Amino acid sequence: MKICILLGTRPEIIKMAPVIRACIKKKLDFIVVHSGQHYSYNMDRVFFEELVLPEPNYNLEVGSMPGYAQTAAIIEKFGHVLEIEKPDVVLVEGDTNTVLAGALAAKKLNIKVGHVEAGLRSYDERMPEEWNRILTDHCSDFLFAPTKLQKRILKKEGIKKERIFVTGNTIVDSVLQNIELADTEILKKLDIKKDRYILSTIHRQESVDLKETLAEMLKAFQLIYENFHLPIILPIHPRTKANIEEFRLSVPEGVRIIEPLGFLEFLKLESDAKLIITDSGGIQEESCILRVPCVTMRKSTERPETVEVGANVVAGTEPDKVLDASKKMLASSRSWDNPLGDGNAAKRIIKIITK
Numbered sequence: 199m200k201i202c203i204l205l206g207t208r209p210e211i212i213k214m215a216p217v218i219r220a221c222i223k224k225k226l227d228f229i230v231v232h233s234g235q236h237y238s239y240n241m242d243r244v245f246f247e248e249l250v251l252p253e254p255n256y257n258l259e260v261g262s263m264p265g266y267a268q269t270a271a272i273i274e275k276f277g278h279v280l281e282i283e284k285p286d287v288v289l290v291e292g293d294t295n296t297v298l299a300g301a302l303a304a305k306k307l308n309i310k311v312g313h314v315e316a317g318l319r320s321y322d323e324r325m326p327e328e329w330n331r332i333l334t335d336h337c338s339d340f341l342f343a344p345t346k347l348q349k350r351i352l353k354k355e356g357i358k359k360e361r362i363f364v365t366g367n368t369i370v371d372s373v374l375q376n377i378e379l380a381d382t383e384i385l386k387k388l389d390i391k392k393d394r395y396i397l398s399t400i401h402r403q404e405s406v407d408l409k410e411t412l413a414e415m416l417k418a419f420q421l422i423y424e425n426f427h428l429p430i431i432l433p434i435h436p437r438t439k440a441n442i443e444e445f446r447l448s449v450p451e452g453v454r455i456i457e458p459l460g461f462l463e464f465l466k467l468e469s470d471a472k473l474i475i476t477d478s479g480g481i482q483e484e485s486c487i488l489r490v491p492c493v494t495m496r497k498s499t500e501r502p503e504t505v506e507v508g509a510n511v512v513a514g515t516e517p518d519k520v521l522d523a524s525k526k527m528l529a530s531s532r533s534w535d536n537p538l539g540d541g542n543a544a545k546r547i548i549k550i551i552t553k
């Protein structure tokens with residue numbers, strides 16, 4: 199049997215890495231295709247180097263363009279690769295345009311699709327990711343749900359239960375496989391100390407593409423700095439950087455903007471942070487796994503398990519609410535158990551696929 203793994207963005211590389219490793223370990227016949235949705239060194243290559251991943255067999259080099267055009271371009275280019283390679287199954291991970299395009303191209307050629315991280319729902323229809331998740335799930339043959347919650351959601355949506363497998367989230371595998379390798383030099387490099395800084399990332403399209411919302415998020419940082427006097431380290435996503443410049447917004451005192459980091463440096467910054475404030479999906483999960491309190495600067499989350507165990511609070515983007523949530527999370531105890539898996543998700547996924 200031949201497996202084709204499609205990936206295209208930073209989180210997909212990080213979360214597919216354990217699946218690629220499992221394929222190598224089992225000596226399976228597999229290829230890796232990169233859509234080229236992310237392409238800057240620090241959004242792409244750095245992760246292949248750090249996670250010691252094989253070079254992709256193909257890079258479709260689609261680059262940045264509007265979502266509809268990007269999705270269409272990936273469908274077409276990936277379709278050609280599938281016609282040449284004729285895999286038995288295509289694996290996609292998460293909720294990006296690459297994921298939806300990969301699933302659609304495979305289905306047009308009657309190739310089976312496995313969706314890693316299936317069944318997540320934010321119920322926020324403004325998010326392009328929500329449509330990518332729903333549409334991909336409904337055309338997948340194997341749905342790898344991180345927890346029982348997603349299995350319930352998928353069954354309720356009418357997906358046959360024989361297709362759904364609860365495996366855990368591969369982010370747990372990735373964190374556990376790499377935490378020992380986390381780059382301890384990064385704190386020194388930034389001249390910060392454990393528990394004496396807040397780590398933040400923001401990049402959601404429905405937030406940072408709106409001037410008012412992005413301004414609100416920056417205002418929230420200002421309030422937080424005025425209250426806690428802890429530097430806010432902000433490795434900046436290219437979308438956010440471009441928008442701050444385009445909207446001519448000023449960055450408040452206390453916020454230290456740095457370039458996006460590699461996974462090993464970022465893991466260290468996460469694990470030593472006093473608090474994490476983010477709108478990222480993966481970072482809500484990692485903070486929960488690493489037992490660092492998280493405030494999610496969004497209206498919704500598709501990771502409610504992190505909230506239920508007390509690791510995360512969904513605050514919205516209003517500055518006062520973000521401040522209140524940060525106070526609450528700073529006072530909380532870090533004693534929750536990780537609900538997202540045991541670190542063997544990739545092994546399970548490969549076992550199911552090869553069966």
Ligand code: UD1
Nearest residue numbers: 207208209235236237238241262293294295326327436437
């Ligand atoms: C995409 C995903 C999002 C995911 C995020 C991970 C969709 C709809 N969005 O959002 O779900 O959370 O990746 O980070 O698929 N850019 C660069 N270098 C790059 C890539 C992008 O400079 O390597 C810049 C370009 O100006 C581009 C912008 O970032 O227009 C946005 O990139 P894009 O891939 O369209 O969306 P993301 O915001 O990265």
Ligand code: UDP
Nearest residue numbers: 209212433458459460461464478479480481
């Ligand atoms: N990440 C990283 N360097 C950074 C910021 C994030 O390595 O500077 C990693 C982070 O550890 C997580 C992933 O990128 O595994 C999350 O990606 P992102 O927030 O871009 O996307 P999302 O998870 O929201 O789809």
